[in-house]
Amino acid sequence: TAPATTVTVTGAGGQIGYALLFRIAAGAMLGADRAVRLRLLEIPQGLKSAEGAALELQDCAFPLLQDVEISADPRVAFDGAEIALLVGARPRTAGMERADLLAANAGIFGPQGAALNEVAAAGIRVLTVGNPANTNALIASASAPDIPADRFTALTRLDHDRAVAQLAAALDAPVGEVAGVTIWGNHSATQFPDVAHATVAGRPAPELLAERFGGGDAATAWLDGEFIPRVAQRGAEIISVRGSSSAASAANAAISHVRDEQLGTDGRRTSAAVVSTGWYGVPEGLVCSFPVTSDGDGYRVVDGLSLDARGRARLDASVAELVAERDAVRELGVI
Numbered sequence: 182t183a184p185a186t187t188v189t190v191t192g193a194g195g196q197i198g199y200a201l202l203f204r205i206a207a208g209a210m211l212g213a214d215r216a217v218r219l220r221l222l223e224i225p226q227g228l229k230s231a232e233g234a235a236l237e238l239q240d241c242a243f244p245l246l247q248d249v250e251i252s253a254d255p256r257v258a259f260d261g262a263e264i265a266l267l268v269g270a271r272p273r274t275a276g277m278e279r280a281d282l283l284a285a286n287a288g289i290f291g292p293q294g295a296a297l298n299e300v301a302a303a304g305i306r307v308l309t310v311g312n313p314a315n316t317n318a319l320i321a322s323a324s325a326p327d328i329p330a331d332r333f334t335a336l337t338r339l340d341h342d343r344a345v346a347q348l349a350a351a352l353d354a355p356v357g358e359v360a361g362v363t364i365w366g367n368h369s370a371t372q373f374p375d376v377a378h379a380t381v382a383g384r385p386a387p388e389l390l391a392e393r394f395g396g397g398d399a400a401t402a403w404l405d406g407e408f409i410p411r412v413a414q415r416g417a418e419i420i421s422v423r424g425s426s427s428a429a430s431a432a433n434a435a436i437s438h439v440r441d442e443q444l445g446t447d448g449r450r451t452s453a454a455v456v457s458t459g460w461y462g463v464p465e466g467l468v469c470s471f472p473v474t475s476d477g478d479g480y481r482v483v484d485g486l487s488l489d490a491r492g493r494a495r496l497d498a499s500v501a502e503l504v505a506e507r508d509a510v511r512e513l514g515v516i
């Protein structure tokens with residue numbers, strides 16, 4: 182049997198952590214043949230909650246779970262890590278400006294990036310879930326100069342899966358028949374969920390939407406007026422209905438993201454935020470969501486998909502937000 186894989190989860194005492202740990206330990210992320218060693222990072226006030234989760238993990242007697250360690254020190258929790266899920270972040274509180282939020286998170290993701298640089302395993306891959314996810318990933322990557330930038334990604338898979346589900350529902354099709362959806366840009370309200378190259382049961386989604394809504398213009402009106410806002414604001418919808426933010430679906434998306442990155446997608450396209458090297462005109466260095474595939478050794482951006490004027494404008498608007506976030510972080514002297 183292969184040696185156990187060391188997986189570090191930050192914010193492990195939070196609600197996404199609670200929805201994530203048990204599935205990782207059960208083999209949902211790396212497969213039923215890979216043992217895992219869990220390292221949980223929390224801040225002091227979150228340690229008890231992480232300890233409680235660790236007790237329950239023990240009670241599950243997962244055959245794949247080799248051990249669980251908890252720490253409030255990133256250099257301990259990231260020691261030997263092969264996969265890191267950066268979930269813990271500073272949430273926006275009332276009256277907090279964007280610059281304050283970026284600064285508070287820079288104070289988390291900067292030191293965590295530096296600790297990863299120092300103590301993680303050579304093959305480390307890092308997924309940032311904590312918001313603002315794209316820019317937090319950028320900060321972590323910039324703070325880890327010895328780790329190749331393409332090892333850092335941010336989660337837009339939840340947005341992707343939401344888009345797949347909404348498209349399937351609109352066309353009354355099984356979700357498994359939907360392929361080729363893309364989330365472009367920032368994991369924020371400016372994101373662009375794009376179905377221009379999507380297919381449903383092998384047929385182009387734009388054609389099916391035109392049939393469903395009675396013409397191409399009506400289909401575009403639905404995309405702009407209902408589909409995109411629904412997907413982009415689904416997080417707020419969940420909060421208003423559930424009373425707290427998405428947790429199980431976010432954990433599920435994080436697991437799918439890492440599983441596809443580690444085990445491959447068999448040519449299937451998905452979405453992930455990766456460090457741009459200039460794809461689709463997105464400035465180099467920004468952590469931006471793109472269409473990606475994985476061969477089991479990290480994500481590769483699918484280049485050369487066409488964007489019409491409407492799509493280009495939407496991507497440009499989201500990229501402008503990423504540039505503004507990067508510039509704000511630069512002004513703070515963090516990157």
Ligand code: NAX
Pocket residue numbers: 191192193194195196197198222223224226227230268269270271272289309310311312313314336337338339340368416426427428431
């Ligand atoms: P919770 O508040 O339930 O849990 C966060 C946990 O992180 C807490 O236990 C806290 O003590 C811990 N923490 C805070 N600072 C830390 C640090 N420096 N080191 C280690 N741990 C630290 O939030 P939860 O609902 O679990 O959400 C976690 C993050 O995911 C939030 O930033 C949230 O905005 C983000 N999300 C991102 C999504 C995405 O698609 N990218 C979707 C879901 C979610 O909204």
